Amino acid sequence: MAGITHTVTNQVPPLVQYDVFGSDPALVEAVERHLTPEAREDGLAELSALGHTCGSAQVQEWGAQANENPPRLRTHDRYGRRIDEVEFHPAWHRLLGKGVSAGLTAAWGRPGGHVRRAAAFLMWTQVEAGNCCPLSMTHAAVPALRTDPELAAEWEPRLTSVVYDRALRPAGQKPGALFGMGMTEKQGGSDVRANTTAARPLAEDGTYALTGHKWFCSAPMSDAFLVLAQAPGGLTCFLVPRVLEDGSRNVFALQRLKDKLGNRSNASAEVEFDGTWARRVGEEGRGVRTILGMVAATRLDCVLGSAGLMRQAVAQAVHHCAHREAFGGKLLDKPLMRNVLADLALESEAATTLALRLAAAYDDGGEQERALLRIAVPAAKYWVTKRCAPVAVEASECLGGNGYVEESGMPRLVRESPLNSIWEGAGNVQALDVLRALGRDPGTLDAYLREVGRARGADHRLDAAIKGLLTDLADLEGAEGRARRLTERLALVLQGSLLVRYAPPEVADAFCAGRLGGDAGAAFGTLPHTLDLASVVERARPEL
Numbered sequence: 153m154a155g156i157t158h159t160v161t162n163q164v165p166p167l168v169q170y171d172v173f174g175s176d177p178a179l180v181e182a183v184e185r186h187l188t189p190e191a192r193e194d195g196l197a198e199l200s201a202l203g204h205t206c207g208s209a210q211v212q213e214w215g216a217q218a219n220e221n222p223p224r225l226r227t228h229d230r231y232g233r234r235i236d237e238v239e240f241h242p243a244w245h246r247l248l249g250k251g252v253s254a255g256l257t258a259a260w261g262r263p264g265g266h267v268r269r270a271a272a273f274l275m276w277t278q279v280e281a282g283n284c285c286p287l288s289m290t291h292a293a294v295p296a297l298r299t300d301p302e303l304a305a306e307w308e309p310r311l312t313s314v315v316y317d318r319a320l321r322p323a324g325q326k327p328g329a330l331f332g333m334g335m336t337e338k339q340g341g342s343d344v345r346a347n348t349t350a351a352r353p354l355a356e357d358g359t360y361a362l363t364g365h366k367w368f369c370s371a372p373m374s375d376a377f378l379v380l381a382q383a384p385g386g387l388t389c390f391l392v393p394r395v396l397e398d399g400s401r402n403v404f405a406l407q408r409l410k411d412k413l414g415n416r417s418n419a420s421a422e423v424e425f426d427g428t429w430a431r432r433v434g435e436e437g438r439g440v441r442t443i444l445g446m447v448a449a450t451r452l453d454c455v456l457g458s459a460g461l462m463r464q465a466v467a468q469a470v471h472h473c474a475h476r477e478a479f480g481g482k483l484l485d486k487p488l489m490r491n492v493l494a495d496l497a498l499e500s501e502a503a504t505t506l507a508l509r510l511a512a513a514y515d516d517g518g519e520q521e522r523a524l525l526r527i528a529v530p531a532a533k534y535w536v537t538k539r540c541a542p543v544a545v546e547a548s549e550c551l552g553g554n555g556y557v558e559e560s561g562m563p564r565l566v567r568e569s570p571l572n573s574i575w576e577g578a579g580n581v582q583a584l585d586v587l588r589a590l591g592r593d594p595g596t597l598d599a600y601l602r603e604v605g606r607a608r609g610a611d612h613r614l615d616a617a618i619k620g621l622l623t624d625l626a627d628l629e630g631a632e633g634r635a636r637r638l639t640e641r642l643a644l645v646l647q648g649s650l651l652v653r654y655a656p657p658e659v660a661d662a663f664c665a666g667r668l669g670g671d672a673g674a675a676f677g678t679l680p681h682t683l684d685l686a687s688v689v690e691r692a693r694p695e696l
């Protein structure tokens with residue numbers, strides 16, 4: 153037939169129309185483990201439905217469209233009036249609408265709400281990571297707003313609503329609202345004490361006028377933002393609405409949108425404030441403490457987001473190798489490729505297991521669990537997000553040349569993969585936070601040791617790693633220069649202890665050998681070949 157030059161063979165069927173939840177035993181088991189019996193049946197059914205949505209061709213198409221058609225800034229209308237709006241592709245709104253209706257901002261106060269949402273967030277990231285940014289900030293704003301009961305009563309129902317309403321109008325008239333945050337300024341992001349945005353009190357009622365700028369402000373079409381600014385009493389947290397109650401626009405001048413490596417569906421703006429109306433949240437001078445509740449929750453989302461990206465990368469790699477043949481057999485059956493895939497799968501399972509354990513600590517809310525979170529969230533944020541980029545790159549290589557081509561979806565994962573390590577405090581900042589948690593409150597280390605101690609005696613490599621860690625922790629004098637190594641070990645030992653307790657023996661065995669026992673090289677695919685790697689890979693294989 154004219155036009156046909158060859159028959160296409162040995163190309164892999166696309167990974168669509170599959171159940172993202174049911175195909176991920178590590179995730180399903182974590183949810184089953186952490187949900188209480190009364191929330192389990194309902195939670196599993198909900199996540200299973202979302203898993204099918206995430207794997208559907210329609211939603212995957214929206215994810216691609218939202219990235220191929222990045223947002224555009226409209227500073228002025230045709231008559232020259234400032235409007236400061238960002239125009240998104242319809243796919244962005246569809247994704248956000250689905251994400252909100254799936255309860256990705258509705259964890260608070262729901263039985264098992266954090267575990268359910270964590271699993272949902274981990275899956276939704278696999279569809280499209282950019283729209284997870286506003287979903288994360290909206291979810292995370294709740295604990296910060298709760299420092300002011302009046303504000304919480306007003307805003308919490310809107311934030312935890314399952315209705316997405318994109319219109320810019322007074323939040324009080326909307327069935328649901330989204331939140332962003334503005335901390336980072338040009339002269340400093342990690343060191344927010346260097347913020348220069350000034351807050352001038354307008355009245356005794358906690359209202360202020362802000363003047364200054366923010367160098368990064370993502371999801372700038374959100375309804376309100378938590379912003380840090382210098383009030384007379386010091387650095388303070390403020391709520392800045394985009395639209396005021398009378399319907400007029402607050403001053404929120406979008407200067408530019410960042411041209412980013414990845415996360416291209418999402419808008420990240422530079423913003424200027426000039427007499428911008430704001431409402432104080434918490435006391436003057438307590439801004440960092442107030443916004444910390446938000447930051448802790450977004451940091452956990454960075455862990456979940458990276459776990460999701462890794463899971464998607466591994467699912468694609470295993471799927472590809474299960475279908476692609478080379479040198480007379482499936483790639484999956486080649487001992488060296490099996491080693492690579494198993495190594496990647498271990499990283500993904502360890503990340504998922506740790507992330508869900510931390511979400512369960514949020515649901516528990518008790519003192520012990522809160523102490524664990526104080527050390528484990530920055531440790532996990534450091535380590536899991538650091539592992540994401542090498543996993544994404546190696547997983548792409550499993551697809552050969554196809555993995556380097558946009559339509560495989562892998563380049564998008566690779567571009568996205570470093571981001572969770574940067575925002576919400578980059579790697580060093582997390583490692584220093586771990587030191588701070590250790591130094592400030594001995595209860596955090598006790599909580600950590602109690603948790604990992606539950607696995608003691610089950611694996612000699614884990615026992616030796618705990619012993620080594622205790623030696624490292626014995627003297628923290630001058631530990632700043634070794635904070636990364638220490639944090640890595642804290643995270644690895646915690647991951648190892650969870651896998652030994654909960655994962656199938658072949659997964660725990662391979663993790664302990666490769667990550668704790670020193671039996672693997674620096675690159676993926678260097679696990680001892682005598683391990684049961686075939687079972688590790690089989691567990692990670694998504695079913696079409």
Ligand SMILES: Cc1cc2nc3c(=O)[nH]c(=O)nc-3n(C[C@H](O)[C@H](O)[C@H](O)COP(=O)(O)OP(=O)(O)OC[C@H]3O[C@@H](n4cnc5c(N)ncnc54)[C@H](O)[C@@H]3O)c2cc1C
Nearest residue numbers: 333334335336340341342368369370575576577578580581
């Ligand atoms: C896509 C994107 C979206 C973003 N969206 C938002 C947003 O919506 N709102 C917002 O407020 N911010 C946002 N940010 C900003 C982000 O949170 C900051 O970029 C990040 O916290 C780092 O701050 P910085 O860029 O000022 O770097 P710096 O603070 O200058 O840090 C540079 C490097 O130095 C390291 N470092 C800092 N202090 C120390 C130390 N004491 N010892 C050793 N090393 C140190 C850091 O780990 C980092 O690697 C966004 C960033 C990106 C990339």
